[in-house]
Structures are given as C-alpha cells and as structure tokens.
Amino acid sequence: MLTLLREEVSRSHDRALGIMDFRYAPIALGDTVTWLTKLQVLARSHGVKKIEVLISVPPYGWLSQYVTSYNYVEAVQNILPAFLCAPMMSSLRVYSSPTNAASAQRILGSLLARAPSWPSLFSHFRRNLDYQSHFKINEFFRRHQWIPKLASPKGFRAETEAFKKTHIGGRTPVVINIRQSALTGTPATLMRDSPADVWHEFLVRAQKLWPSVVFVLVGDFSAWERRIGLLPNVLVPRVFGYGLGHELTLLLDGSPFFGSSSGFAAVATFSDVPYCITRFQYGASGYMKGMGFSHGSDHYPFAAANQWLSWVPETVDLLVDLFARLWNICRPAERWRQ
C-alpha cells in the first residue's frame, strides 16, 4: 500500500535533499547560491555524491514584501537558472500546488531515510533558514582545505559562446555588477548600493587605460543607468535577449568579476574565477566570521590569491587601483589563452 513511499525512502539514501521553500526562503541570487553551496558542503560532509533540489513554489501565502500571488511566477522565472549551477545536482523537482502533497511525500521519504537535508527538516518545519552565513562553509574548509564550487548552469553554453563571438570579438570580457537596487521596482537595503557616478567615471577612464577590455554589465534589466550602457566599452547582455543563465555561464566559465557586494559577487565567491568585490559591508562580516575572517579581511578563508575584497566605499581612484591589480593578475592567463 505504501509502495511509493518505500521507493521514496530507498531513493533518498544516496543523496542530500535541498529544500527551497519560497514560503519562507528569500528569492535572491546571492542567497540562492549560498544555499546551493551549503547544500553541496552538507552532501560532501555526509559522503554522498548527489544532491536533489526541491523547489516549493506555493501559489499563495507569500510572506515576502514584494513577491505576491500576482508576480511570483516572474520571480521564479528570473531565479531559475541559478539552481542549475550545482555540479552535484542529479535531479530538480519543482512543486507548485496549494497542498504540497507531492513534495510532502518526498520530504517524508527523506525523513524516514534519515538522509541529510539543507535546511535540516527540523529547521524546515519551523520555516527557519540560515541563508546568509558562511559558518558551515568555513567549517568544511577548515577540515578539508577545499569547498565544492559552482559550475556554469547546464544548457546555456552554446548561446553564450554565440554572444561572445558576436559581441565581444577579440576583446577580454570582465563581468561587472554595479548594485543599484534603488533603480528597481523592488528596492531593498539601499545602503549597499554603489554610487553610479563613480562607476561611470571609472568606466570612462578604463577606455583609455585598458582598451582591450570589454565590461559585461550583468544584473537586473532595470538596475543600470542608460549612460553606463551607452559607453563603448560596456556590454549589457540583457539588451540582446540574454538572461541570468547566460550571465552565469559567462562568469563561471572564467571571466574575471569586478563589482559590488551583491548576488553576482556571491556567485564569484563560490567559484574559481578571479574577482574583486567592492563595497563589502561591515554588517555582513558577522555572518562570515570564523577561520580568521573578520572586519577588514582581504580574503574569504576559502578564497584563492586572486580573489579578494575591498571594504571601503568606492572612489574612482580606488576602482582604478583595484582593477589594475585584478588586471595584472588576469593578464598572463589572457595572454596564454589568446
């Protein structure tokens, strides 16, 4: 009689279950990739090689300030490619129903199999998700001296290569993200926004200083100013119909990242690409402490030598200095690649 449940239990033994329940989890790129990395860390800690991502999209009962029963599908559409960045993912299940009966069967299977899950089922039932902190990641790094990284999402490589061929040509792409939440329809934590004037001036100067570089401006379509998009050394993939999946592919396939502390910075954090994250927030350091990381630390504990953070507010000179440092690191690799 309970054959399906028995099958669910036996299927749960060799995998970790990641539950992203949008009744309480935030829909944001940075939080999603941090969640995904923690899920991979959990799976590795328990010695399992597969993860299963369960996304629960209830059609109503939303708690978020901006996501409602009217626009939730758009939010899902925008964030979906981020879930495809986990190389350990063996299956993806999206449940959208009022009762969540089918997802309950899956979770019950995991509960009975005592399989690892993130968040833990105890936390999931309490709708309590630690989506920000790096404590578990730091702890895993302390034990193993490595962490599982993100990879480019499946299915976007061919179109991204076409974008590079058509629009970038022989220039070197550098992915930039200027946090401008105030320009969007869902403004949040505006103190983390970067000054557009400073970035515009930096990009104008960069035309002369680094003529072979093209800055690929990624992020929400509304989150950039027209004057920045009009610069000849700036490309915005979204005006050519490309989306988050293509931007993530471009970034995770090795283009250096330079930008403010936001969602794309979190993607770079959990990858092998060279990066410099500007305007890192003092408030955020509390969530990331451990392994010697504190206010003003240059690197995350698990970062490579070519991955670092800047804590001071951006000025044009600071951006020029930071980018010169990043460029000096990337240039030998670019030469070799060419």
Place this chain on the structure above:
Amino acid sequence: MTIFGAVTAGYSRYRAIRNRFLFSFVPYLVSLPRRCVRPVALFCVGFTRTIRHGLRNSVRDQSTSIRLGHKVINNPGDLARFAVKLANRCGIGDLQQDTSLDVILLADSEADISGYVLVPYLRARFFNIHAVYDAAELDALLATLGGADAVAGLRSDLSQSGDPVPLDSKAIGPPRLPAFFMNEAREFMKSHDWSARYCAISPVSGTFLAGWIKALCQLAETYPNWRFLPLGLNAFVTERSVLPSNIVVPGRAGIGFLTQLAIAMQADAFLGVADVYGICSTLTGVPTTLLAEDTRPAAVALLEECPHVRRALAHAPLADELAMLLDRADATVDNASAPATGEFVSA
C-alpha cells in the same frame, strides 16, 4: 550625603529599574510568543502536515493525475514539441482544481530546462516538475510516482524524442498565462503605440538581418499602422544598429520569456517558425503564418482544419507572405478568441 542627594540617587535607581523593566523585560515578555510559541507551533503544524500529506499522497489513486513525460534534447524546436504535447494532454478545461499535473523531464546534459519548467504555466497553475539527467535516475524517480500501469505511458512519452508531434483539435483554445505576463505584454504594446496593430514575428534562425528588415521596410508604407515585434533570441540584430521605426524588439526592453509568449498570444497577427511562440499564437487563434524551415524537420504537425493558420516555406517571398497575413488580420479585426486577461489565483 545630604538628604537631597539620597533622594536623587534613590530616584535614579528607581528610574533605572523601571526602565529596565519597561524597555527590556516587557518587550522580552511580549516577544516570547513570537520567539518560543511560534517556532514550536510551526514545527508541530509542519511536521504533522508533512506526515499527513505524504502518506495520503503515497496511497492516493494515481490515475487521477495527468502525467506527461518528455525527453529534453538540445534542439531549438524541442520546446515547441513539449508545448504541443502539453496542450494535447491537458485540453481546455481538463485541469480541475483537484487534478494534479506531473511533468517528468529526462534532460540531455547540455539542454536548458528552465523553459520547460515555465511552459506548463500555459495550461496549469498547479503542477509538479521532475527533471533528471540520466536513465538510472529516471527509473528510480518513476518508481516513486506510480505503479507499472501509470509508468508505462510515461515511458512511451519519454522514448519519443525527435518526431513531429501532431496537434489535437481538442488542444486548440487560448492558453492561460498568469495575469502578470498578460498585463505586462499588453502594457508594452500600449505604451509603444496603443492605437497601432501588432504583428509578432519569430524569425527563422540566421536569416533575420538582411531579408526580414528589407521586407518589413517595404511594408511600412503600405501598412503604416502595423508594428512588428520580433521575439526570441533570433530577433536580435547587431549591437546598436538602427532599426526601422516599425520594428520594435521586446527583448531589448528587458521583456522576459513568458511575457514574450503573452505578446505572441495578444498580437494581431503572427509570422514565423512553428516554435513555442508560433504554437502559442496557433492555440490562441491569432491569424498566423507558419514558415517551414528547409534545414530542420518540423517539430510539430499542425491540424489541417486550423482556419487561422497558413503554412508557407521559409524561402517564400517574405513581403508577399506578410502582406497576405496582414490583410487576413485586418479582415478579422476583432480577435474574439484571444484572452483579454490572464489568470488570477486567490487564496
């Protein structure tokens, strides 16, 4: 210490204790239900509900749910094939509130599945998607979804990959996208020129630049009230190139995939290949001309009895085809079958 000093000190101490009580202890007491009772209550409700729903789902009659299997291949026409299979399986009015839709995807490792997760919104608001990347995973997944009878149909669905899928007559009927996308599409067209008529275009891959712009420019004088909306990634011309004023590319305004589907459904005419946009306009009843590509076999086989759809070859003279289409669309000014609004969900 003077008496005055003692009174002052005593009063200060009293104020300190009172403030600690008022601003620390009272808020703590007030927050106790939130801090303690709420998590416990949530845990009890969540745990009980998971057990109840999980057990009920595993013993329920699996034949009440609609199931669709699809093998996702890295091919531009495959999403259209999936949309037609979905429309055939979930005809208009088939999905009731208590019927669940399960979509099982066996994906090629190089295929993008995000479109497949979104396309079911054309037919249903409540559904479950199960995507796996290899056959062993699929077997384990199917075992959790039903008995041998229920799974047999799915296996047959999943074994078909590149064959053209015929469109059933019962599938014809306006898809129901969420209201958000229908509204965004309508506002896009209204804000550009509310009084114009719009022809959605899904170009043949790689042929847009030269031939299409020339054909659309030729038509600008004959049909001054028409605007053309190229959809999808093939719509993009080179960076910052100047387009004639009667061509508007929605993707350049940050319009996403589902809103572009809504544009195909709400436009006054459609010209293009039988991709997912073409299928949407066909299902909706928009006057449509579908172009068959020489280089690719058709993903879908359309009904003969679709009066609003005309088939043409991709290398046919574009200006002539467009002129015929716009004349047909002008003859049917009132597109009665197009949905005026999207679907709302209320608790």
